[in-house]
Amino acid sequence: AASAPRPWRLFGAMCLLRLPRITQPLAKEEEEMAALTEQIEMEKSHYSDHEMRKLEEEEQLRRRKESTYDDDEAPGKTVIMAQDLEDKWEQKLLQFQAAPRVTDADKNNNRTSLNRKLDSNLMLLVKQKVGNQELWLLPQAEWQPGETLRGTAERAMAAFLGDHIQAKILGNAPYGIYKYKFPRAIRTADHLGAKVFFFKAFLQSSDLSQAELKEDYLWVTKDELGDYLKSEYLKKVNRFLLD
Amino acid sequence: PCRAQPKKKKKVDVKREQAQKDRMKKKIKKLEKAAPEMIPIEDFITPLKYSDSKRVRSLPPLSFEETERRVLLMKKWCLFKQKQDKAEKKAIQTLVEAQQEALKELRLESEELYQAAIRRDEGLFPFEREGPNYTPPLPGYDPPEGKCVDITKVYTQ
Numbered sequence A: 001a002a003s004a005p006r007p008w009r010l011f012g013a014m015c016l017l018r019l020p021r022i023t024q025p026l027a028k029e030e031e032e033m034a035a036l037t038e039q040i041e042m043e044k045s046h047y048s049d050h051e052m053r054k055l056e057e058e059e060q061l062r063r064r065k066e067s068t069y070d071d072d073e074a075p076g077k078t079v080i081m082a083q084d085l086e087d088k089w090e091q092k093l094l095q096f097q098a099a100p101r102v103t104d105a106d107k108n109n110n111r112t113s114l115n116r117k118l119d120s121n122l123m124l125l126v127k128q129k130v131g132n133q134e135l136w137l138l139p140q141a142e143w144q145p146g147e148t149l150r151g152t153a154e155r156a157m158a159a160f161l162g163d164h165i166q167a168k169i170l171g172n173a174p175y176g177i178y179k180y181k182f183p184r185a186i187r188t189a190d191h192l193g194a195k196v197f198f199f200k201a202f203l204q205s206s207d208l209s210q211a212e213l214k215e216d217y218l219w220v221t222k223d224e225l226g227d228y229l230k231s232e233y234l235k236k237v238n239r240f241l242l243d
Numbered sequence B: 001p002c003r004a005q006p007k008k009k010k011k012v013d014v015k016r017e018q019a020q021k022d023r024m025k026k027k028i029k030k031l032e033k034a035a036p037e038m039i040p041i042e043d044f045i046t047p048l049k050y051s052d053s054k055r056v057r058s059l060p061p062l063s064f065e066e067t068e069r070r071v072l073l074m075k076k077w078c079l080f081k082q083k084q085d086k087a088e089k090k091a092i093q094t095l096v097e098a099q100q101e102a103l104k105e106l107r108l109e110s111e112e113l114y115q116a117a118i119r120r121d122e123g124l125f126p127f128e129r130e131g132p133n134y135t136p137p138l139p140g141y142d143p144p145e146g147k148c149v150d151i152t153k154v155y156t157q
Helices: A028-044 A049-066 A082-095 A104-108 A149-161 A223-227 A231-239 B004-033 B064-109 B111-118
Strands: A008-018 A122-130 A133-137 A140-142 A167-169 A176-181 A193-203 A217-220
Touching (some): A028 B064, A149 B111, A176 A231, B064 B111
Antiparallel strands (some): A008 A122, A122 A217, A167 A193
16 A cells, blocks of 8 residues: 655654763752751761770770879880871871862863763754754754664764764653744645654763764753754753753 | 302392481481571671660750751751652653653654554663762772672571
8 A cells, every 4th residue: 555645754863861970969958958867867876886995095094194194004005096096087088189070171161071060961962954054953864764763863873973882772762753844935745844753862981082073063951952952942852851 | 058148248238228218318308397497687686785875875955946946847858858759750741741742743654663663672671870979080090909808697598
């Protein structure tokens, strides 16, 4: 049976997410609650071995000061006190420098780097030519007969980032759809408009030095999408993005 | 006469061996019938050294303001968590709706692509990912040397 000519052109687009590397800062209520639970836990707990040792040594010191030179223990013997251990650990902690949470790319607002905004999701946007306009879009490719839509989305991703990308695509089903009609000038009976199906994937590899990025690309968070995408497109994309 | 003697030896040996085997089997059956010993759960048994009364902390009793502050904080926390939960559920709802809409449109387009889309993805699960930490990894960090000795007690029934 001959299928009726479909007037909609199909595209598959890939929304590649770089997942957060560090935890988001706690809200005020969360911080207060965390402090409260710590306090309650401490109140309900018993003394640990280390604390018992510390208390005993404090008692010994006090007794030694009150009763003059009560030398039952040999004076030459050097005993490591629990307090000394604590001071040593404190010193060691202060010497360690952890990597900063706010990176250089954050300060320069370099949107092409993957190292900024480590506590939120970053999405890939590329500049593509649609019709006769250059637009910022999620990487998309036209569907060709013989492949599934997921294959189209994978092809789109490979076209922009090269073949050596490790991405986990979340399932065979599309996450969202953006439907638009062509402007009247190029609208024909056969080509009424286009449907873009979005797929989601998580970026597994952390460095993209091998990726051959040909065109302009950006890694942006959900809030910054509004700076680049058109309003209708943005509305549809926002529906399937969790903050 | 010479022929009869080895035969006796064989019979007596065979009988003795049979008797030994039966005794062993009876012992094994008795052991198996006895109920297996329970494996103690070490987390539920507090070691005796922690029930010493000297270990109890001596703290001043909580003031009235402190208890009031705690109660109010608990209520605020309750509200905060409820809002967070509702927001999460709403977000999941929009996600599902968007996907359903996409699948509906796809079905209108082509049945074959729709069937390919709703097929289960075998390679998706099990999905493993390491969670976010407080600070990003330090490039060129050399962790200190050390050896981990596992002293967990393993019980067999």
